[in-house]
Amino acid sequence: MNLTLHVWRQANAAAPGRMVRYDARDVSEDMSFLEMLDVVNEKLIGEGKEPIAFEHDCREGICGSCGFMINGAAHGPQKGTTICQLHMRYFKDGEELYLEPWRATAFPVLKDLVVDRGAFDRIIAAGGFVSVRTGSAPDGNAIPVPKEAADTAMDAAACIGCGACVAACPNAAAALFTGAKISHLGMLPQGQAERSRRALRMVEQLTLEQFGSCTNIGECEAACPKQIPIEMIARMNRDHLKAAWQFRGAGKSGGGE
Amino acid sequence: MKLDSRIPSGPIEQAWDQSRFDMKLVNPANKRKFNVIVVGSGLAGGSAAASLGELGYNVKCFCFQDSPRRAHSIAAQGGINAAKNYQNDGDSIYRLFYDTVKGGDFRAREYNVYRLAQNSVNIIDQCVSQGVPFAREYGGALANRSFGGAQVSRTFYARGQTGQQLLLGAYQALEAQVAAGSVAMYTRTEMLDLVVIDGKARGIVTRNLVTGQIESHAADAVILATGGYGNVFYLSTNAKGSNCTAIWRAHKRGAAFANPCFTQIHPTCIPVSGDYQSKLTLMSESLRNDGRIWVPKQLGDKRAPGQIPEGERDYYLERRYPSFGNLVPRDVASRASKAVCDEGRGVGETGLGVYLDFADSINRLGRNAIEERYGNLFEMYNRITGEDPYTSPMRIYPAIHYTMGGLWVDYQLMSTIPGMFVLGEANFSDHGANRLGASALMQGLSDGYFVIPATLGNYLASNKLDKVDTSAPEFAATTAEVHESVRKLLSIKGKRTVSSYHRELGKIIWDYCGMARNAEGLTTAINRVQALRHEFWNNVNVPGSGEDLNQQLEIAGRVADFLELGELMCRDALNRNESCGGHFREEYQTEEGEAMRDDENFQYAAAWEYTGQDTEPLLHKEALEFKYVHPAQRSYK
Ligand SMILES: Cc1cc2nc3c(=O)[nH]c(=O)nc-3n(C[C@H](O)[C@H](O)[C@H](O)COP(=O)(O)OP(=O)(O)OC[C@H]3O[C@@H](n4cnc5c(N)ncnc54)[C@H](O)[C@@H]3O)c2cc1C
Ligand code: FES
Numbered sequence: 091m092n093l094t095l096h097v098w099r100q101a102n103a104a105a106p107g108r109m110v111r112y113d114a115r116d117v118s119e120d121m122s123f124l125e126m127l128d129v130v131n132e133k134l135i136g137e138g139k140e141p142i143a144f145e146h147d148c149r150e151g152i153c154g155s156c157g158f159m160i161n162g163a164a165h166g167p168q169k170g171t172t173i174c175q176l177h178m179r180y181f182k183d184g185e186e187l188y189l190e191p192w193r194a195t196a197f198p199v200l201k202d203l204v205v206d207r208g209a210f211d212r213i214i215a216a217g218g219f220v221s222v223r224t225g226s227a228p229d230g231n232a233i234p235v236p237k238e239a240a241d242t243a244m245d246a247a248a249c250i251g252c253g254a255c256v257a258a259c260p261n262a263a264a265a266l267f268t269g270a271k272i273s274h275l276g277m278l279p280q281g282q283a284e285r286s287r288r289a290l291r292m293v294e295q296l297t298l299e300q301f302g303s304c305t306n307i308g309e310c311e312a313a314c315p316k317q318i319p320i321e322m323i324a325r326m327n328r329d330h331l332k333a334a335w336q337f338r339g340a341g342k343s344g345g346g347e
Numbered sequence: 348m349k350l351d352s353r354i355p356s357g358p359i360e361q362a363w364d365q366s367r368f369d370m371k372l373v374n375p376a377n378k379r380k381f382n383v384i385v386v387g388s389g390l391a392g393g394s395a396a397a398s399l400g401e402l403g404y405n406v407k408c409f410c411f412q413d414s415p416r417r418a419h420s421i422a423a424q425g426g427i428n429a430a431k432n433y434q435n436d437g438d439s440i441y442r443l444f445y446d447t448v449k450g451g452d453f454r455a456r457e458y459n460v461y462r463l464a465q466n467s468v469n470i471i472d473q474c475v476s477q478g479v480p481f482a483r484e485y486g487g488a489l490a491n492r493s494f495g496g497a498q499v500s501r502t503f504y505a506r507g508q509t510g511q512q513l514l515l516g517a518y519q520a521l522e523a524q525v526a527a528g529s530v531a532m533y534t535r536t537e538m539l540d541l542v543v544i545d546g547k548a549r550g551i552v553t554r555n556l557v558t559g560q561i562e563s564h565a566a567d568a569v570i571l572a573t574g575g576y577g578n579v580f581y582l583s584t585n586a587k588g589s590n591c592t593a594i595w596r597a598h599k600r601g602a603a604f605a606n607p608c609f610t611q612i613h614p615t616c617i618p619v620s621g622d623y624q625s626k627l628t629l630m631s632e633s634l635r636n637d638g639r640i641w642v643p644k645q646l647g648d649k650r651a652p653g654q655i656p657e658g659e660r661d662y663y664l665e666r667r668y669p670s671f672g673n674l675v676p677r678d679v680a681s682r683a684s685k686a687v688c689d690e691g692r693g694v695g696e697t698g699l700g701v702y703l704d705f706a707d708s709i710n711r712l713g714r715n716a717i718e719e720r721y722g723n724l725f726e727m728y729n730r731i732t733g734e735d736p737y738t739s740p741m742r743i744y745p746a747i748h749y750t751m752g753g754l755w756v757d758y759q760l761m762s763t764i765p766g767m768f769v770l771g772e773a774n775f776s777d778h779g780a781n782r783l784g785a786s787a788l789m790q791g792l793s794d795g796y797f798v799i800p801a802t803l804g805n806y807l808a809s810n811k812l813d814k815v816d817t818s819a820p821e822f823a824a825t826t827a828e829v830h831e832s833v834r835k836l837l838s839i840k841g842k843r844t845v846s847s848y849h850r851e852l853g854k855i856i857w858d859y860c861g862m863a864r865n866a867e868g869l870t871t872a873i874n875r876v877q878a879l880r881h882e883f884w885n886n887v888n889v890p891g892s893g894e895d896l897n898q899q900l901e902i903a904g905r906v907a908d909f910l911e912l913g914e915l916m917c918r919d920a921l922n923r924n925e926s927c928g929g930h931f932r933e934e935y936q937t938e939e940g941e942a943m944r945d946d947e948n949f950q951y952a953a954a955w956e957y958t959g960q961d962t963e964p965l966l967h968k969e970a971l972e973f974k975y976v977h978p979a980q981r982s983y984k
Contacts, residue, residue, distance in 0.1 A: 102895055120620045122731075128846070129623055135844050135890050135899065143898055145413065147586040149626050151727065152511055153417040168730075175730050200557055201896040208534070211414050215526040219519035220478045224398040224796050225469065227476035231433060234487025243480040244505060247512060251416055280478045 091117050091183035095130065097142055098190045103198050103206075109188070112142075119179040123166065124149060124156065126178055143202040151175040151315065154250030157257070158203040159190040164254035164313040172252065172315040192257035195300045196264070207253050209299040210267060217291035218271040220280050233279050246274035248316045258313030261302030266310040268292050269326035270318050276329055286333035293330050348603060348956045350969045353757040354458045359975055363462040366758070367801050371808035378403035379529075381807050384551055384566040386538045386593050388415030390510070390788055391771025392572030393517035394795030400524030402800055407564055408521065408530055411537045411556060411588060411901075416518040419574050419586040420791065423510020424631035424724065426492060426502035427788040429467035434491055438499040440464045445976050447786060450496040450676050451751075451779020452928035452944065453978040454609070454952070456971060458758060459777050463786075466793035471503055473796055477516035481505050492720075493636055494784035496676035496983075502785045507631055507723045513788055517795070536562075537901065539829045541569065541597045541767065544821045547812070548597075548767035552822070552829045556901060559894040561829055563817040568766045568803060571597060572795065575750035575772035577610065579909045579916065580861070581853025583747040584616060584629040590905035591912050594754050594773050602762040603954035603967060605755035605775035607912065608920035611782055611929045612862050613748030614640075614680035617731055617741075618700040627746040628731055630703070631724055632784040635673045637708035637717060638741070640664050640680075642692040642701050652694070652702055652740050663687055671983040678781045678929045678942070679983060681745035685862050686940065688744075695742045704740035745862060749787060751778045751929065752919070755954040755969070759802035760794060763954075765810070768803065770794035775952065780928025833893045836903045841886035845903045848883045852876065852906070852913055860917050865933045869921040873914055880910040915955060915964060922966065925949045937980075946978050 093114040100107030112134075117126050124146050131141035147155040151172040158173065160166035166176045181187070189203060197205040247270070255266035272289055275281030281288075304323055311320040355362040355369075373381065381404050385396040388410040396408040410418060430443040443464040448455060471489070475481065481503050482490040491500040505512035524530040535556040542550040542563070550565040576591035577583040598604045615630045641660045648655065663683055665672045675683075684701050687693065694700045709717050714737060718725070725736045732742075753775040760768045760776070771791040778786060859872035883906070891897045926935040926942035927949070935943045951968040958965055 118621055118623065120733075121623055122625070125623050125625050128625055132844050132846065135888060138890070140891055141899060143896060147412060147417055147588045148419065148422045149587060150422055150628055151730075152508065153412070153419075153421045153586060154414075155412060155417050171730060175727070177730065177733070179733060204896065207413055211416075211522060211525075211532070211534075214416075214519060215522040219523040220476065221523060222473070222476040222520075223401060224394075224473060224520075224800065227469070227472035230431065230471040230475040230481075231488050233475075235483050236487050237483045237485050240480050240483040243478070244482075244508075244512075247480050247505075247515065248508065250511075251414065274480065275478045278478050278480065280476055 091119070091178070091181065093117060093181065094186045096186065096188045097202070099142070099202055100199050101201065103200055107199065117178050119177070121178045122149065122174060123176045123178065124174050143204050145204050146174055149174040152250060154252040157192065157252045157254055159192070159257060161188050164192070164257045165315050170315055170317045192253050194256045194262035196262065197253060197256065205253070209264070209301070210251050210253065212299060213264065213268055213292055213295045214271065216295035217284065217288035218275070220275060221284060235278060239277050243274050243277035246270045246277065246318065246322055249318055250316060252315065254313045254315060255310035256301065258309040259302065260307060260309065261305060263304040264296055264301040265304035265323045265326065266314060266318060266320065268296055269322035272329055273322045273325040276325065285329060286336050289326065289329035289333045290337060293326070348763055348967055350603070350755065350763070350954055350967050351757060352456065352969055353759055354456065355758065359458060359461045362458055363465060370801055370805035373804045373808045375403060379405055381405060382407070382566040383568050383570065383803065384564055385409070385570045385572060386551065387418065387572030387574065387771070387773070388518070388521065389418035389420035389572060389574055389771060390514055390517055390791035391795045392570070393418065393514065393521050394792050395570055395572060395770055395799045396530050397517060397520035397524050398796050398800050399803065400527070400529035403529065406524070406530040407533060407566070409533045409536050409538055409553060411535065413534055415521055415532060415534065416515060418514060419589050420514045420788070421511045422586060423788055424507045424629065425494065425633040426504035426509045426785045427470070427513060428494065428501050428785040429471045429503060429789065430464055430501060431468055431471060433489060434500045436499045438501050442499065443467060443501065446497050447777070447783060448779070448976040449981060450781055450783040452781055452942065452981055453779065453946070453950070453973060454606070454927055454971065455777055455779030457973060457975055462798070463777050463790055463793050466797045467789050469797060470789060470792045474513055474516050477520060479505060479512045479516045492633055493674060495632055495635060495674045495680065496783040502633070504633070507721060510788060513792065538593045539596065539904065540825050541600045542821050542825045543600050543764060544815055544819055547765045549815045550817065550822060552825050554833070557896050559897070561826055561833070563822045563826055565815050565817045565822070567807060567812050568768065570768045570770060570799065570803070571754070571773050572770040573773045575753070576909070576912060577747045577750050579852070579913050580747040580857050581849045582619065582624060582627050584613060584627050587626060590908065592905050592908050594769070595908040595912055597754065597762070597764065597767060599957050601764045602767060603755040603956055604752070604915060605952050605954045606752040606919065607916040607955070608860065608923060608930050609751035609780050609928060610747060611677055611749040611751060612681040612745045614677055614684055614745050615703060615743045616746035617728065618695055618697065618744040628727065629746070629748060630728060630741060630743055632677070634703060634721060634724065637720065638673065638703040638705050639707060640673055640701055640703055642687045642694060646691045652704070661687070661692070668983045675983045676781060676783060681862055682931060684745055700742040700744045702740035703743045705736065706740070709737065747861070749782055751775065751780060751782055755952065759805065760798055761802065761806065766806065768799060770799060780930055833900070836887070836889050836900060836907070837893055839885065839887050839889065841888050843886050844888055845899055845906050848879065848887060849906045849909065852879060852910055855879070856913050856916065860920050863931050863933050864920050866921060869917045872917045876910065876914045876917065883907065883910055918964065919953055919955065922953060923949055941980070944980070950978070
């Protein structure tokens with residue numbers, strides 16, 4: 091099949107960007123979307139032009155590196171699928187595709203389709219962990235965890251941190267990402283000691299990073315390649331409310347240590 | 348070069364405890380005065396950086412991805428082994444040790460492996476406490492599954508995303524240390540060289556992958572945890588960015604490279620479908636718990652799998668290895684698949700494939716049970732091939748997956764360059780000539796959480812290290828060399844793309860140094876790799892400049908290193924006149940086609956010393972001793 095691509099080209103964070111048109115010829119159905127772009131890039135290099143920069147690593151839908159918009163949809167048209175796992179059999183001959191990077195103040199564009207998602211790391215650093223000194227843990231079976239709790243925790247923990255939820259959200263909120271981590275750890279007995287503090291600090295960081303606020307639109311859930319449900323956000327809100335009450339008057343971040 | 352393995356003496360059961368007691372300690376108040384560089388944020392690097400930061404060292408951690416959470420460990424699917432014996436099925440530390448030494452075809456160090464088996468139980472505890480959502484039984488206890496090469500059920504898992512969950516545990520611990528100020532994280536930063544001063548590793552030179560800036564970092568010790576080199580084959584199950592640059596450049600600075608030809612071909616991957624193919628996708632070994640592998644009995648049988656009656660199918664693993672059946676180790680399973688395809692009984696359009704069939708399990712356990720166990724893998728298969736494995740069998744074929752070889756390290760995980768330690772898949776230590784499934788995650792975490800915190804302290808406390816900063820002339824010299832090699836890559840502007848060289852190299856290595864090797868083929872491969880390397884440096888086209896984000900330049904540097912490492916792999920394979928584990932030399936096989944070891948002449952780790960671009964490397968041998976598990980021909984019959 092043959093396709094027409096319109097791709098966002100931007101030399102660096104400071105430079106202005108624009109859409110540029112490319113032809114993708116003789117695309118095989120069995121190619122992944124990124125393999126199709128590989129072929130386009132090889133051709134560009136041959137013509138002495140700069141290839142399109144896009145992020146990728148595992149190409150198995152698990153590392154969360156890849157991701158951009160295809161015709162306005164984060165990770166493209168197939169539900170529950172990252173771009174690296176999206177195959178060309180989902181497209182038709184002659185289609186025109188518009189490829190753009192994630193758009194969010196918190197995710198500045200670095201080049202072409204590559205954005206800086208460092209804000210996600212800082213949200214985790216704010217509290218998305220269980221503090222346990224290496225070597226100090228009790229036996230793995232010392233605390234039974236009901237299967238349902240482990241399963242729900244796993245549903246939340248499946249987040250790959252790709253940023254599609256932010257890109258899909260009209261407010262560019264990172265509520266699904268943050269809610270997923272708060273839910274994952276909050277479902278498990280191991281995560282209880284720091285539960286309130288975690289919710290307070292992570293939510294506080296969200297604001298610092300200039301993500302928008304969540305108004306429960308639900309586009310994030312629809313765009314999530316791991317189909318993480320929007321309930322995670324409700325859990326986050328509950329934990330955050332409870333924590334804010336618990337630490338009221340104690341100042342920011344749950345008070346001085 | 349002298350290889351001092353520093354293996355403790357005395358009974359193996361107490362060796363690690365005794366060593367830890369004998370090791371010198373760094374006074375807690377002094378720890379923050381030591382600067383430590385950790386290159387890599389996968390299971391090995393991430394767990395090391397987090398644990399060392401927590402101990403109070405001043406740590407800098409580097410990765411080339413945009414976040415430490417994206418290290419290739421994230422992609423591990425099946426599980427992690429531990430000798431917990433929660434199933435009461437006769438497991439023990441000794442049994443895990445035994446299985447691993449035997450699985451490695453008697454080419455690993457017994458003392459290292461024993462320590463690994465001991466640490467395995469602590470790893471599970473640590474990860475559970477971090478909130479890793481391992482699979483549970485209804486009673487709330489941890490669940491297990493079986494993996495190849497073992498007759499007990501000792502593999503812990505988190506659906507088909509075990510690596511992801513373990514890595515997120517380590518990553519979160521790492522970010523906690525970043526927040527605490529003990530670890531500085533450098534993402535999108537690639538190590539391009541090692542700085543050696545007075546014979547000791549004292550820093551690294553890096554390139555900022557966004558700005559192109561070449562920078563120096565000084566330290567008291569350097570830890571490399573940069574993963575395996577499977578991408579030398581171009582098509583592999585590794586992430587696209589996985590590379591050998593850090594270890595290869597350290598090798599050129601004096602670190603011995605051990606057993607480079609010990610590479611693992613995984614039996615169950617999705618077969619290649621076209622020339623544009625950029626990587627291969629693994630279907631977890633855990634599938635062999637419930638899937639049966641078969642091909643038609645008849646040559647060239649082109650019927651659809653459903654049309655082939657039971658009696659005309661050859662379940663060749665069950666037939667050849669009745670006691671382990673579909674769960675024989677990977678090297679054995681891969682070779683058996685190759686054999687049936689070579690006979691012309693392979694399936695699919697290319698004839699390079701065998702069936703992995705779940706029909707029996709679905710009939711026995713129900714579709715739901717299978718979905719619960721492997722749902723995400725089935726989905727992945729469906730996405731890639733457009734076929735539904737619930738109704739027709741998967742087609743699979745072996746693919747390169749893991750590299751047992753790596754930088755040589757002693758028992759304390761230190762390389763032949765004092766002050767440089769190597770952890771995880773990047774080192775050569777624990778898996779001998781073949782790694783058992785679910786043991787790489789275990790080794791990465793054992794190295795990072797439990798071994799390096801002890802052995803690094805010992806190094807720092809027992810050596811007087813002069814104060815060094817990046818103004819030392821060695822930093823300027825190394826930085827100049829890095830600048831020069833980047834400049835050179837960009838200046839050629841030849842006719843062929845970087846990936847075209849990578850593909851060609853991969854094909855040579857796969858054809859001659861893959862599942863089956865022989866002296867003639869290896870000699871051919873060495874010549875061809877040399878010629879290809881020569882052409883690369885005269886005709887490669889790396890577009891753009893060095894001053895910004897330039898992905899082609901990143902890949903070019905990595906391919907340049909693979910072009911050198913590929914040759915060393917072939918030399919090592921040519922030197923090893925025996926078959927063992929993943930290294931199968933066609934000249935050395937039993938009548939039934941099984942690997943034939945030569946313990947008299949090859950019971951050693953081959954550690955290669957770099958002597959220059961155009962001179963042959965020097966071989967050093969570390970003799971291996973087996974005091975506990977007696978070398979025998981591996982039998983899985
Ligand atoms: C698809 C797949 C499935 C697997 N499943 C299993 C399994 O079920 N069980 C099991 O035990 N094992 C499994 N393995 C093997 C296992 O995942 C790996 O061996 C292990 O995760 C390697 O961990 P590591 O920390 O050594 O390296 P990696 O996780 O590869 O990390 C390497 C790190 O080094 C960094 N790095 C590399 N080079 C540089 C450089 N030059 N400069 C700066 N940083 C650099 C990277 O950014 C990264 O952070 C699997 C492997 C694959 C490919
Ligand atoms: S490249 Fe890893 S998720 Fe797409």
